[in-house]
Amino acid sequence: MAREPKVSLIPLGGLGEVGKNMMVVRYGENILVIDSGLMFPEEELLGIDIVIPDITYLLENKNIVRGIVLTHGHEDHIGALPYVLKQLNVPVYGTRLTLGILGGKLREQHMLDNVKLNCVKPRDIVTIGPFKVEFIRVSHSIPDAVALAIETPVGVIIHTGDFKIDQTPVDGEVTDFYRFAQRGEKGVLALLSDSTNVERSGYTMSERVVGQTFDDTFRESQERIIVATFASNVHRLQQAITTASRYHRKVAVVGRSMVNVVNIACELGYLNVPDGLLVELDEASRLPRNQVVYLTTGSQGEPMSALTRMASRDHRQVEIMTGDTIIISATPIPGNEKLVARVIDQLFKLGANVIYEAVSGIHVSGHPSQEELKLMMNLVKPKFFMPVHGENRMLIKHARLARDLGIPESNIFVGENGQVVELTKRSGRFAGRVTSGRVLVDGLGVGDVGNIVLRDRRQLSQDGILIVVVTISRDSGLIVSGPDIVSRGFVYVRESEQLMEQAKEKVKSALDKCASRKISEWSSIKSQVRDDLSKFLFEKTRRRPMILPIIMEV
Amino acid sequence: MAREPKVSLIPLGGLGEVGKNMMVVRYGENILVIDSGLMFPEEELLGIDIVIPDITYLLENKNIVRGIVLTHGHEDHIGALPYVLKQLNVPVYGTRLTLGILGGKLREQHMLDNVKLNCVKPRDIVTIGPFKVEFIRVSHSIPDAVALAIETPVGVIIHTGDFKIDQTPVDGEVTDFYRFAQRGEKGVLALLSDSTNVERSGYTMSERVVGQTFDDTFRESQERIIVATFASNVHRLQQAITTASRYHRKVAVVGRSMVNVVNIACELGYLNVPDGLLVELDEASRLPRNQVVYLTTGSQGEPMSALTRMASRDHRQVEIMTGDTIIISATPIPGNEKLVARVIDQLFKLGANVIYEAVSGIHVSGHPSQEELKLMMNLVKPKFFMPVHGENRMLIKHARLARDLGIPESNIFVGENGQVVELTKRSGRFAGRVTSGRVLVDGLGVGDVGNIVLRDRRQLSQDGILIVVVTISRDSGLIVSGPDIVSRGFVYVRESEQLMEQAKEKVKSALDKCASRKISEWSSIKSQVRDDLSKFLFEKTRRRPMILPIIMEV
Known part of the structure; x- marks a missing residue:
């Protein structure tokens, strides 16, 4: 009997974490990659700019990677x-806005001409190696988001991407229930579904709710209105623009990423702006205060963002005054709570x-709550289920929902990054691991x-660093000059002269000790200086600065 | 006409922030201090352990400070x-548990014998200089909390401390409504009230609600139960202990601060533990899994705490197993959200x-929501109102409540730290500023x-640091030895040898430049090296490490 054909699902990112989503589908000598996301670093990754998935596994199988499909x-x-x-x-496959945003990034890196971007529409079916991939429209907090139905010789795999079920989306483009249901009716091997919001019961509110809140707020406001939100939430921007127009206010756009997205979205027709509504910042500042709305970045309290600078009176073109209305149309991403609270506090003070x-209705999530997750499962009726996009507790709770259904x-x-899930038509199992992990990006x-x-x-x-510089005699090991101590981030030396003098004495006695014991290996001498000084400083200050002895011989 | 007598309220901490509460009441040449709190550092205060108020103003007026009264x-x-x-x-005045906890701290610092601690009971009235201070019982998330009614020649000032209005407190000791109402009826000059929870509408739930949740959870649990909460929340500990006893489980206490508080609270009679209920950790580990409850620290995800170590399988005495129930009876303090989420995630994974x-009812706040704040104002009926304990937005919202009433x-x-509020019987005004601010404590x-x-x-x-060590000739300025480069926290040198070689060349050419231009001031030479190297490294890496040139002459 021939071995049953099998397909493997190999997550390289997005499991046990929120971010850097990347899923690999492998059938024989063919690999298809779904998404290639980044993650913003945890606080303890000091100085790191972004975190990306380790793609060693893909590089080891370079010749069989057939393409990358994008969900949004x-x-x-x-x-x-x-x-x-x-x-x-x-080759990369994605919808128009997705590729528009990606194109901007690739252009900045001078890579645009070298990459093969393939633009698809919802319901398009594309053949990539042995895979036939259908793109299925879903709602999300960015337009043009799609789920994927991947036909493999073993069966159909549905990956939801990020989604919500918005019954009244701003652009009228409802989730394509028919295609999910039809796939479900014909038989789906596996569903991979977004777990981000699994801890919330009920339904996620429609984006349109925010439009109503904008309307209420704009109607009552007598002075300037400033709306801060995620630049990529084009539907949100559309609602702010529409509401501004309704109340005869002009709109000015502030912040680099906001300007970029507004430009791309206008160009591609995803943002509908009445003629003459958009004005430049200097024109906006000359308008009566009740005739202007600013759209700005900074809803996460990012230190360099426009809103943060306005809040600390540090923005050259926009000055907050008493009576201005600031709408922060977002929730803080975990880790940003204090930054956001600080900005709000400063704005109150102004x-x-x-x-x-x-305020309820000032922001809605782009991810599905429990009832939407259940609906997705019941539409698709998969044989196998794998929760994706979430920390462990979310994956586990999502698995419980599936069991309940x-x-x-x-x-x-319930997998982990790097853990292979192998499916045949009849059975599934964990089948070992591939290399996976995180790659830290710091500058270039x-x-x-x-x-x-x-x-x-x-x-x-x-605790900073102390650099001890001393010159000793090659012959005797005795000090010729120094020790000098340079401190950075430890104590302010001018105010701690006595401590520094005592520290020098410690270094001298450590070196004397070495000389008298005829210790001449550099590493031993350095250790002695480091240990003695470290012990002394800890006793005196309860701090443990890094100590770097630099010993020269003459 | 003689000048009207006046009393000043001078906040030295707790306004525009949550933490380091300290309020000064001054009448003529007499100062009374209310509380002396610390604050945990914001994230950007790298390496700082705690933040305390700047008491320059008190030290400048050392001879007229009559005492410090504590609320809890x-x-x-x-x-x-x-x-x-x-x-x-x-002299310090406080209730028994407050002084018990303070005494522990002072003993650690060998200060206990030198400090005059005066123990008071609710309804005691103590004369301190020209002030008569009554201590009035309130509910809070620690027993023995009091508000203060301070009689001054100008009028009565009521400071609520931290409070909530719990109609069914665990120890049966209800907020002393009568004393507040009686003070109000007689006439109160000013109310200073806790703003922490002003953003919440309605009433804060009773501590007893948590007891009910404990009961529900304990009843259903088949394996071990671990309860993490704030050590100082003695009522919470009492409820966990009572529930454990009801379900025939022994209790083991884990974590240094939890052990301390349980000891003090038992000793002083604030914690009522049935004989034989408490067991040591090693005994607990030998008990059947459904016969033990652990009380532990770590409800904030603190990296070194007992619960965090259990979650990362790093606790020697308590190993989490499938089926164990972990109750985290606390909400994350702002800034700790990600730490707590990580611990929860690891526990799920285990x-x-x-x-x-x-889960609703697993924690209740110790601070008053809007209806409680209103009740306090209507009981006390103050002429003047000053919101305290809160960030600016909270103080402003609390002021709005007062206006509504x-x-x-x-x-x-609505004041700021250091800003003086001066009150006469008839009028109040801001009257300048005194020195205030934060003092950073790092180790000793x-x-x-x-x-x-x-x-x-x-x-x-x-971006770390690069130390450039080079010896140059005193006469020619030419290099005698080096340059050597030591890097810490920049790049891992062994993997960046080429970059380091290029960096050395940059240093050489910077020094050559100086030598050929006959530049001999040390500061100029160092600047040249720093600038050239910094520019080079930024181009190559987009990072800006600290650069420390160490140049020796021979």
Whole structure:
């Protein structure tokens, strides 16, 4: 009997974490990649700009990677592509806005001409190696988002991408229930579904709810209105623009990424702006205060963003005044809570009327709550289920939902990045692991900052560094000049002269000790200086600065 | 006509922030201090352990400080006392548990014998200089909390401390409505009230609600139960202990601060533990899994805490297993959200059943919601109102509540730390400022870490440091030996040899430039090396490490 054909699902990112989403589908000697996202670093990754998936597995199988399909244009789904495509130049498939946003990134990196971008529409079916991929429209907090139905010789795999079920989307383009239901009716091997919001019961509110809140707020506002939101939430921008127009206000756009997205979305027809509504910042500042709305970045309290600078009176073109209304149309991403709270606090202090999280309807999520997740499962009726996009507790809770809906425990796979799930028509199992992990990007360096560098940064950040410079005689080991001590980030030396003098004495006695014991290996001498000084400073200050002895011989 | 007598309210901490609460009441040449709290540092205060109020103003008026009265034993109200009392040894007044907790801290610092602690009971009235201070019972998330009614020659000032209005407190000791109402009826000059929870409408739930949730959870649990909460929440501990006893489980206490508080609270009679209920950890580990409850620290995801170590399988005595129930009876303090989420995620991965924030009734706040704040105002009926304990937006919202209740705008003072509010019987005004601010504590150093040190730590934490060591000839300025480059926290040198070689060439050419131009001032030579190397490294890496040239002459 011939071996049953099998297909493998190999997550390289997005499981056990929120971000850097990347899923591999492998059938024989063919690999299809879904998304290539980045993640913003946890706080302890000092100095790191972004985190991307480790694609060693793809590079080892370079010749069989047939393409990369994209679900939508958010950073956690396309942000790693400039890095990935440099090492793995394969065709990319995505919808128009997704490729529009990606194109902007590739242009900045001078890569646009070298990459093969294939534009698709919802319901298009594209053949990529042995895979036939259909793009199915879903709602999300960015237009042109799609789920994927991937036909393989083993069966159909549906990957939801990020989605919500918005019954009244702003652009009228409802999730394509028919295609999901039809696939479900014909038989689906596996469903991979978005777990981000699985901890919320009920339904996620429609984006249109925010439009109503905008209307209420704009109607009552007597002064300037400033709306901060995610630049990529084009539907949100559309609603702010429409509402501004309704109340005879002009709109000015502030912040680099906001300007970029508004330009791309207008150009591609995803944003509908009445003629003459958009004005430049200097024109806006000359308009009566009740005739202007600013759309700005900074809804996450990012230190360099436009809203943060306005809040700290540090923005050259927009000055907040008493009576201005600031709408923060977003919730803080975990980790940003304090930054956002600080901005809100400063705005209050300036006398502004701030509408934020506490007000219901000022923001809605782009991800599905429990009832939507159940609906998706019941439409698709998969044999196997694999929760994706979420931290472990979310994946586990999503698996419980699937079990409650009747999917047998043995057909549910709560995986980890790098862990292979192998499916045949009849059965599924975990089948080993491939290399996976995170690659840290710091400036132009990709992967050159490792644990040792991070450990050093950690120590430097807590207690600083002391550099001990001393010249000793080659013959006697006795001090010729120094020791001098340079301190950075430890104590302010001018105010700690006595401590520094005592520290020098410690260094001298450490060196004397070495000389008298005829210790001449450099490493031993340095250790002695480091240990003695470290012990002394800890006793005196309860701090442990890094100590770097620089010993020269003459 | 003689000048009208006046009393001044001078906040030295707790306004525009949550933490380091300290309020000064001054009447003529007499000062009374209310609380001396600490604050935990914001993230950007790298390496700082705690933040305490700047008490320059008190030290300048050392001879007229009559005493310090305490409202309750939380760190943000008593945590700065060991520092303050070292500089200002005045009598301290507080209730029994408050002084019990403070006593533990002072003993650790060998200060207990030198400090005059005066124990008071609710309804006691103590004369301190020209002030008569009554202690009035309130509910809070620690027993023995009191508000203060301070009689001054100008009128009565009521400071609520932290409070909530719990109609069914665990110990049966209800807020002393009568005393507040009686004071109100007789006439109160000013009310200073807790703003922490002003953004919540309605009433804060009773502590007893948590007991019900404990009961539901304990009843259903088949394996071990681990309860993590704030050590100081003695009522919460009491409820866990009572519930454990009801379900025939022994209780083991884990974590240093939890052990401390349980000891003090038992000793002073605030915690009622049935004989034989408490067991040691090693005994607990030998008990059947359905016969034990652990009380532990770590509800904030603190990296070194017991629960965090259990979650990462790093606790020697408690190993989490599938089916264990973990109750995290707390909400994350702002800034701790990600730490807490990570611990929860790890516990899920270990197969535990985790009950946390998402479950209603697993935690209740210790602070008053809007209806309680209104009740306090209507009981006390103050002429003047000053919101305290809160960030700016909270103070502003609390002021709005007061206005809604009919206190005239001109009688409401939304202040800042250091800003003096001066009251006569008839009128109030802002009357200048005194020195105030924050003092950073790092290890044993109090105030020795300033902006320059923090700026250095920031730079070191982001991109590390490069130390360039080179010896040049005193006569020619030409290089005798080196340059050598030592890097910490920048790149891992072994993997960046080429970059380091190029960097050395840059240093050489910078020094050559100086030599050929006959530049011989050290500072100019160092600047040249720093600038050239910095520019080169930024071009190559987009990073800006600190560069420290160490140039020796021979």
